[in-house]
Amino acid sequence: MKETRKGMLIVISGPSGTGKGTLCKRLLHEDTSLCFSVSCTTRAKRDGEIDGVHYHFISENQYDALLQQNKFLENATVHGHRYGTLETPVDEIIERGQNVLLDIDPQGALKVMEKRKDCVSIFILPPSYDALRVRLHTRNTDDPKEIKRRLNNARGEVDKLNKYQYAVVNDDLQMAYEKLSHIISAEKQRTTRYFPVVEDF
Ligand code: ADP
Numbered sequence: 734m735k736e737t738r739k740g741m742l743i744v745i746s747g748p749s750g751t752g753k754g755t756l757c758k759r760l761l762h763e764d765t766s767l768c769f770s771v772s773c774t775t776r777a778k779r780d781g782e783i784d785g786v787h788y789h790f791i792s793e794n795q796y797d798a799l800l801q802q803n804k805f806l807e808n809a810t811v812h813g814h815r816y817g818t819l820e821t822p823v824d825e826i827i828e829r830g831q832n833v834l835l836d837i838d839p840q841g842a843l844k845v846m847e848k849r850k851d852c853v854s855i856f857i858l859p860p861s862y863d864a865l866r867v868r869l870h871t872r873n874t875d876d877p878k879e880i881k882r883r884l885n886n887a888r889g890e891v892d893k894l895n896k897y898q899y900a901v902v903n904d905d906l907q908m909a910y911e912k913l914s915h916i917i918s919a920e921k922q923r924t925t926r927y928f929p930v931v932e933d934f
């Protein structure tokens with residue numbers, strides 16, 4: 734059977750600490766059709782983060798220049814830092830038939846949904862705000878003031894849930910991963926992006 738595919742844009746969003754990064758890492762490991770969109774950010778690099786792998790860590794001036802040149806598919810100020818998705822790499826991945834995974838905040842996700850109507854939008858929910866608080870503390874990447882800020886923003890972000898096509902509660906990690914993986918598998922089979930050709934005699 735001959736078949737061709739058009740790549741898809743998958744937007745994964747939700748409050749900080751809900752498990753987006755953990756789930757995306759696993760998806761990328763298990764599914765070679767997926768490519769991660771490396772965002773630009775002006776926030777400081779955390780221990781263990783690699784420039785060009787986790788983020789493109791750039792200065793405020795570099796960010797301003799990219800903004801002025803209209804290089805971002807979307808950009809937003811999130812918890813006091815600036816983040817943006819570069820448009821060209823996203824389009825290059827889609828053109829070669831692969832799928833792009835965006836791990837971005839809800840402000841950016843809504844902008845992508847508006848600009849790219851054919852994207853797949855998935856919101857990852859925590860089982861409770863208390864679980865979210867515990868996860869942010871356990872991750873140990875942000876100071877208590879920053880954690881408070883992220884938790885305060887979480888409720889407003891969850892309010893935007895109905896703008897997304899899919900919702901996945903990340904309570905049990907394995908179950909959440911399976912749900913996410915099933916959504917992606919089904920979306921791959923849409924006739925708008927999957928073109929099988931039945932061979933003749
Ligand atoms: P996000 O990328 O959404 O900010 P992370 O993936 O960094 O969140 O996860 C935040 C913390 O929660 C990490 O320490 C991660 O190991 C933990 N975590 C993720 N999923 C679960 C889960 N289902 N149950 C318990 N802890 C989880």
Ligand code: 5GP
Nearest residue numbers: 749772808809811816817818836837838841
């Ligand atoms: P962190 O600083 O913890 O890596 O990320 C903070 C938040 O910024 C997370 O919700 C993450 O999804 C979001 N984020 C990361 N990259 C981008 C991006 O390019 N655009 C937008 N809008 N948000 C992003």
